[in-house]
Amino acid sequence: MAVDPVCGMYVAEATDLKAEVRGRMYHFCSGTCQLTFLRPEAELKKLKRDTAISLLLATPLVVLVMILPLLAAALGWTLPYGEDETAYLGLLLATPVQFAPGWRFYRGTWDALRNRMANMDVLIALGTSAAWGYSAFVTFLPTNVLANLFGTAQRLTYFEASAFIIALILLGKYMEELAKGRASDALRKLMDLQPRTATVLRGGKEEQVPVEQVLVGDILVVRPGERIPVDGVVVDGTSSVDESMLTGESIPIDKLPGAEVFGATINKSGLLKCRASKVGQDTALAQIIKLVEDAQQSRAPIQRLVDRVAAVFVPAVVTAALVAFALWYFLTPRGFAWSLSIFIAVIIIACPCALGIATPAAIMVGTGKGAENGLLIKGAEYLERARKVTTVVFDKTGTLTKGKPSVTDVLPMGLPEADVLRLAASAEKGSEHPLGEAVVRASESRGLPLADPTDFEAIPGHGIRARVGGRAVLLGNRRLLEATGIPLGAAEGELSKLQEQGKTAMILAVDGKVAGVIAVADTVKGHSGAAIAALRRMGIEVVMLTGDNERTAKAIGRELGFDTVIAEVLPGQKVEKIRALQAGGKVVAMVGDGINDAPALAQADVGIAIGSGTDVAMEAGGIVLIKDDLRDVVASIQLSRRTVAKIRQNLFWAFFYNTAFIPVAAGALFALGLGLLLHPVFAGAAMGFSSVSVVTNSLLLKRFRPHV
Numbered sequence: 001m002a003v004d005p006v007c008g009m010y011v012a013e014a015t016d017l018k019a020e021v022r023g024r025m026y027h028f029c030s031g032t033c034q035l036t037f038l039r040p041e042a043e044l045k046k047l048k049r050d051t052a053i054s055l056l057l058a059t060p061l062v063v064l065v066m067i068l069p070l071l072a073a074a075l076g077w078t079l080p081y082g083e084d085e086t087a088y089l090g091l092l093l094a095t096p097v098q099f100a101p102g103w104r105f106y107r108g109t110w111d112a113l114r115n116r117m118a119n120m121d122v123l124i125a126l127g128t129s130a131a132w133g134y135s136a137f138v139t140f141l142p143t144n145v146l147a148n149l150f151g152t153a154q155r156l157t158y159f160e161a162s163a164f165i166i167a168l169i170l171l172g173k174y175m176e177e178l179a180k181g182r183a184s185d186a187l188r189k190l191m192d193l194q195p196r197t198a199t200v201l202r203g204g205k206e207e208q209v210p211v212e213q214v215l216v217g218d219i220l221v222v223r224p225g226e227r228i229p230v231d232g233v234v235v236d237g238t239s240s241v242d243e244s245m246l247t248g249e250s251i252p253i254d255k256l257p258g259a260e261v262f263g264a265t266i267n268k269s270g271l272l273k274c275r276a277s278k279v280g281q282d283t284a285l286a287q288i289i290k291l292v293e294d295a296q297q298s299r300a301p302i303q304r305l306v307d308r309v310a311a312v313f314v315p316a317v318v319t320a321a322l323v324a325f326a327l328w329y330f331l332t333p334r335g336f337a338w339s340l341s342i343f344i345a346v347i348i349i350a351c352p353c354a355l356g357i358a359t360p361a362a363i364m365v366g367t368g369k370g371a372e373n374g375l376l377i378k379g380a381e382y383l384e385r386a387r388k389v390t391t392v393v394f395d396k397t398g399t400l401t402k403g404k405p406s407v408t409d410v411l412p413m414g415l416p417e418a419d420v421l422r423l424a425a426s427a428e429k430g431s432e433h434p435l436g437e438a439v440v441r442a443s444e445s446r447g448l449p450l451a452d453p454t455d456f457e458a459i460p461g462h463g464i465r466a467r468v469g470g471r472a473v474l475l476g477n478r479r480l481l482e483a484t485g486i487p488l489g490a491a492e493g494e495l496s497k498l499q500e501q502g503k504t505a506m507i508l509a510v511d512g513k514v515a516g517v518i519a520v521a522d523t524v525k526g527h528s529g530a531a532i533a534a535l536r537r538m539g540i541e542v543v544m545l546t547g548d549n550e551r552t553a554k555a556i557g558r559e560l561g562f563d564t565v566i567a568e569v570l571p572g573q574k575v576e577k578i579r580a581l582q583a584g585g586k587v588v589a590m591v592g593d594g595i596n597d598a599p600a601l602a603q604a605d606v607g608i609a610i611g612s613g614t615d616v617a618m619e620a621g622g623i624v625l626i627k628d629d630l631r632d633v634v635a636s637i638q639l640s641r642r643t644v645a646k647i648r649q650n651l652f653w654a655f656f657y658n659t660a661f662i663p664v665a666a667g668a669l670f671a672l673g674l675g676l677l678l679h680p681v682f683a684g685a686a687m688g689f690s691s692v693s694v695v696t697n698s699l700l701l702k703r704f705r706p707h708v
Contacts (some may be wrong), residue, residue: 050101051174054167057093061160064089083155087139090159097163098132101170122314127347128165131158134340156337161344193264194285198229201273214279222272230263231278239270313350317662321346324666345665349657358650361698366643369704374611374627375636382622384647386606386640388587392535392633393578393600395592396546396553399610400560400630401522403593405434407442408503409519411494420516422448424508427466427473429453435504436464438520439475463506474509481507481514491517502555524556531630532560534708538637541586545569545577545600574600591633608633635706642704650694657690 065086072079081089105128108121135157143155198211201219211229214220219235222228228241240252243265252268255261261274263283280286321343329339363380370377377383394400412420425443428436429450443450453466453473462483463476474480478495481488488495491507491514498505503521507514535542543564546553553567566577578600581588590597590604601607611626625632 047170047174050104051167051170054097054101054163054170057097058160058163058167061090061093062164065157065160083157087135087155087157087159090157090163091136091139094132094135094159094163097166098128102128102166105166117311123317123347123350124165124169126318127344128162130340130347131162131165131344134337135159135162138337158341158344161341193227195227195229195264199223212280214276216276216279218276220274220276222267222274224267224269224271226267228261228263228265228267228272228274230276231283232261232274232276234259234261234272235275236273237271239272240268242266242268317347317350320350320662320666328667342665342667346662349661349665350659358654358694359647361695362643362646362650362701365698365701366639366646369701370636370639373632373635373639373704373706374625374629375632375639376611376624376626377636378622378624382606383640383643385587386589386623386637387644389540389589389606389637391541391543391581391586392589392591393543393545393581393604394562394630395590395597395600396544396548396556397522398593399591399597400528400544400556401524403522405438405504405520406523407438407518408521408523409498409517410442411517411519413490413514413516415510415515417516418446418448420508420518421446422450423468423471423473423510423515424475424506424518426451426468427453427456427464427475431458431464433458435506435520439506439518472511475506475518477506481509484509486512486514489514499551500555502552521552524559525630527629527631529560530708531634532562534631534634535637536561536563538634540637543581545574545590575603578603589633589637591630608636631706631708634708638706639704642701646698646701649697653697654690654694 064081068079071077102125105121105125109125112122138155138157141155195211197208198214198218199221200207200209200214201221206221214230220229220232224239234255234257236257238257239255241255241261242252243262255272260277261272262285263278264285278284281290324346325339325343328334328342329336332338359380363383366383367377367380370383397403407421410417410421415423421439421443425440425448428439429452431437431440440450451469453468456464456466458464459476459480462480463474466473474484474486478488486509488507494517495505495507498517498519501519501521503519506518506520508516508518532542541563542561543566544553544557544560544562545566547569548567550565550567553565557565569577574597578588578590582603582605587606588604589606589608590600591608591610592598592601593610597609601609606622608623608625611624611628623636625636
């Protein structure tokens, strides 16, 4: 168990993800200001039961003491009961409410005071205890003693106030829990994706086992339509797998032996046999759930400010209530009962429950919405900090680009385009060089038939030489052709153009003559341009930071519209470049995917890791983009701005309720001759409404849609 640093309440901590991951629901601690997770069935049922009991006992009191007397006065009725009967009935109905459902507030008060803190439970316990205690005291006093002590023989009690305030507060808490349950829908959906059982091959036989019993190295059998139980590698069979729950990609991914598969994704067509590689807490799904859980429990920097305010606010409220009581009691002829009702109303209306949940409610919905949109936000501080970003720095290779070369241009010179590509790919068939593999992939994608090369020779730094179908083929750079005495001719001008565009150009010569030019480049991801343009429209500076050569980097920078391109940067220098930007007063977000990006991701104010990148990069990033879509960089900043806007709205309304109504509760309007006085019951209703309104406002974040 741990003590909440703000309200002093004990909160439960679950550490075993595999054991706790199912059936969990988020709750605030009983002090209502720190997120935690408790068993939903017992906690929610208890709260529902306490709320029902409180309303069942308190409602008749309100009807008898407040509603019927008003109707009787308006209609000229004579009530069949008097103050004595009301007092005894009030004691009978209010006492169970005060010390059964209301006991949670005494427990919270004790824990808070023991930790030398003051929280909203202190205010609730103090206000309702004053109402109940005074009422119980006067219930048994003779009328002459009443007159001597309080200056009136009327037996005025506030049992209806103490009971109904507790009922209203519990009703508000119950509504909050239901709302927070809806707020965590995204997380529960993720949890529900995890298969319960797995088919494992053991001793040559298929065996159904709980997924928790799958071990690394087990061979799993996954039939069409089934969810893959854990992360693994295909060892037999071919199929297509729906990975939309992880990547957001709606098109199923083809899986062949050697391909990686992930737990909770759906096998669409063929039978697969997979070797388990990650189980339990190590699977991709479990890590996603853990990240979202951690983020929803974390405290944003703005929350720490609220905590400090709340620590001062509670004692100030008690002081204000005592001052109001003293002023009415000593300076007016209203008497003790009147002054006590003022004290109770001030205490209850000022209860800062809404203040306590203003930030965590919005953080919870915001991080959940991020998970729905493929944004894993590791902590509330990243969600809050992202809104302040003024500069986004992008790594190039694997982040802006696909990370592997592709053929971009085929320029025929003497042979048809298809023959140029077919001969070049045939010569490179079986090559392990990235440029050669790119040519082969391009040929295969067009369905061109490839021949087996003979007399193959790789010439380091120049290219290759081979015979294809009896023809002498050369494929390489300018130096290769110059060394063999083959004139470039018209290829000269094309080479210069392609190189200006940052592309690697290879010249194809067949039987001693230039036959064409093939350009290869690490092509830009289709969504990179849209992401950069959206960031610039938002007034955010975009910078490319890469170790690639300056010409290639600047060509891509021009294509995508970057403000600044910093090229030829060694991995160790990336951190220095980030620090230099920060030293200039900029709030920097770094977007990267590789191991060499990890230090820069950690140095940046907000590190944004590409989900398809390395584990090291994702560990260093504060935000992980599961879908490998750079438009989600824009979405994460937009979500941050919307969430912080909700937090500020929540705080405004919380402070508005807690401060604007204190003078009303203290009787200021009555003192000014307006005849308006806030009864403690209505003060409790207003306080409860403030909490519900804050949660409801936070739930509006569920409508968030990124605009790129």
